[in-house]
Amino acid sequence: MIQLTSSRCASSLFATELHQRQGDRHRSTFTCSRLLARDERANLRTLQHSKVTHRLAIRCKPVAAASVELDKDPEKENSRKYRRTVFTFENWAAHRSQKRYQRHLLALLQSRIVRGLIQPLGGLTALATFVAVYESLREMHQLPAFAPDITFNLTTPFSSTSFALSLLLVFRTNTSYSRWNEARTLWGGITNRSRDLVRQAITYVPAEEDELIDMYKRWTIAYSRTLMCHLREDEDLAKVLEGTLRPEEIKQLMSSAHRPNYILLVLSELIEHTDIVTPERFRMDQNLTFLHDAHGACERLLKTPIPLSYTRHTSRFLIIWLTAMPFTLWKSCGLAMIPATGVLAFLLLAIEEIGVQIEEPFSILPLEAISETIKGNCLEMRSYSSDIKKLVSPVAMRSTSNRNGNGNGSGKKQSADDHAFATPDISSTN
Numbered sequence: 001m002i003q004l005t006s007s008r009c010a011s012s013l014f015a016t017e018l019h020q021r022q023g024d025r026h027r028s029t030f031t032c033s034r035l036l037a038r039d040e041r042a043n044l045r046t047l048q049h050s051k052v053t054h055r056l057a058i059r060c061k062p063v064a065a066a067s068v069e070l071d072k073d074p075e076k077e078n079s080r081k082y083r084r085t086v087f088t089f090e091n092w093a094a095h096r097s098q099k100r101y102q103r104h105l106l107a108l109l110q111s112r113i114v115r116g117l118i119q120p121l122g123g124l125t126a127l128a129t130f131v132a133v134y135e136s137l138r139e140m141h142q143l144p145a146f147a148p149d150i151t152f153n154l155t156t157p158f159s160s161t162s163f164a165l166s167l168l169l170v171f172r173t174n175t176s177y178s179r180w181n182e183a184r185t186l187w188g189g190i191t192n193r194s195r196d197l198v199r200q201a202i203t204y205v206p207a208e209e210d211e212l213i214d215m216y217k218r219w220t221i222a223y224s225r226t227l228m229c230h231l232r233e234d235e236d237l238a239k240v241l242e243g244t245l246r247p248e249e250i251k252q253l254m255s256s257a258h259r260p261n262y263i264l265l266v267l268s269e270l271i272e273h274t275d276i277v278t279p280e281r282f283r284m285d286q287n288l289t290f291l292h293d294a295h296g297a298c299e300r301l302l303k304t305p306i307p308l309s310y311t312r313h314t315s316r317f318l319i320i321w322l323t324a325m326p327f328t329l330w331k332s333c334g335l336a337m338i339p340a341t342g343v344l345a346f347l348l349l350a351i352e353e354i355g356v357q358i359e360e361p362f363s364i365l366p367l368e369a370i371s372e373t374i375k376g377n378c379l380e381m382r383s384y385s386s387d388i389k390k391l392v393s394p395v396a397m398r399s400t401s402n403r404n405g406n407g408n409g410s411g412k413k414q415s416a417d418d419h420a421f422a423t424p425d426i427s428s429t430n
Contacts, residue, residue: 084366128326128341151330168314172355183361186294197287198378202385204280223263224371231362260295
């Protein structure tokens with residue numbers, strides 16, 4: 001009996017333990033399945049997200065590239081280099097001449113502004129022609145009786161909106177001109193500071209350091225040319241710097257990402273290793289700081305246009321206003337509406353076009369001529385520096401001897417006031 005009871009208890013414990021193990025195995029299997037299902041859902045979401053991102057990338061890239069390609073006008077871009085004018089005395093005389101009105105009017109068809117507006121002017125003139133033909137046929141009863149009158153009288157709305165349109169055009173033109181003027185002012189400062197830096201190097205650096213002075217000259221001339229290429233598209237800097245820098249110097253410069261900064265660093269190292277006093281080093285470094293600020297301001301103008309909302313709204317406003325104009329001018333002008341539409345469209349669109357053309361100033365400013373001026377001035381100063389030293393040397397020697405003879409460290413004799421403010425000799429009074 002006792003053995004039977006013990007065997008039953010043992011079998012019961014074994015069954016309980018087996019049931020617990022099966023339950024643990026079931027729970028672990030359930031947990032593993034939940035974890036696997038969660039991982040599968042996460043992987044599925046990641047895969048779906050990557051597919052969507054890939055599809056968007058495939059769709060967006062060609063659209064962006066196509067829009068840039070369609071919006072670019074090669075002929076207009078190539079013609080910008082012909083706007084880089086440098087005036088001489090003869091140019092100013094012709095500019096002020098009373099014959100300028102006749103000259104400008106006769107050259108109207110050769111105007112680059114007119115050629116740049118061929119498409120919108122052609123479209124608006126074609127629309128005006130269509131309105132004139134349609135209304136003429138309708139008035140001669142050559143069209144079906146149900147053909148409607150497409151003209152309307154909107155004199156009051158046109159007169160009220162013309163004021164807003166003029167404000168937009170004035171803002172556009174003035175803002176663009178201020179950007180152009182700022183760019184020209186910056187390059188005027190670059191010209192002055194470059195010449196001043198070479199002058200300081202020729203004056204402060206000892207005359208026997210010819211190689212050091214020539215290095216100042218070379219890299220200062222190279223700066224303006226490098227900045228010009230930095231601010232323009234498709235400029236061959238290595239070719240531009242031929243004859244200015246040595247081949248190994250051009251190679252090192254071309255290996256840098258930001259070439260104007262590289263040149264300023266070279267000039268800064270030259271100043272640091274030049275045997276001059278601290279005030280002179282400070283003055284030279286001030287010129288480098290201005291050059292650094294100037295090319296930073298040029299980069300700001302290049303990379304930041306006028307807020308695009310103004311540009312878009314002005315062009316939309318202008319096109320809508322000009323498109324509605326033929327429908328309102330027909331009843332008052334008749335067939336004269338066609339040339340009136342073309343002339344008014346040209347006058348208004350040309351104002352907006354000029355603002356767009358000068359908004360980015362570096363491709364129309366004569367930076368080549370400015371760089372050539374810097375180069376010519378620096379080379380000239382270097383060429384006659386020795387003659388100037390010979391010219392000044394006798395006078396400088398006499399001045400130095402006079403200062404040494406006076407013994408007061410200046411070329412002037414001590415006055416009574418100098419004696420009054422002089423420090424007394426304590427040893428003599430004692």
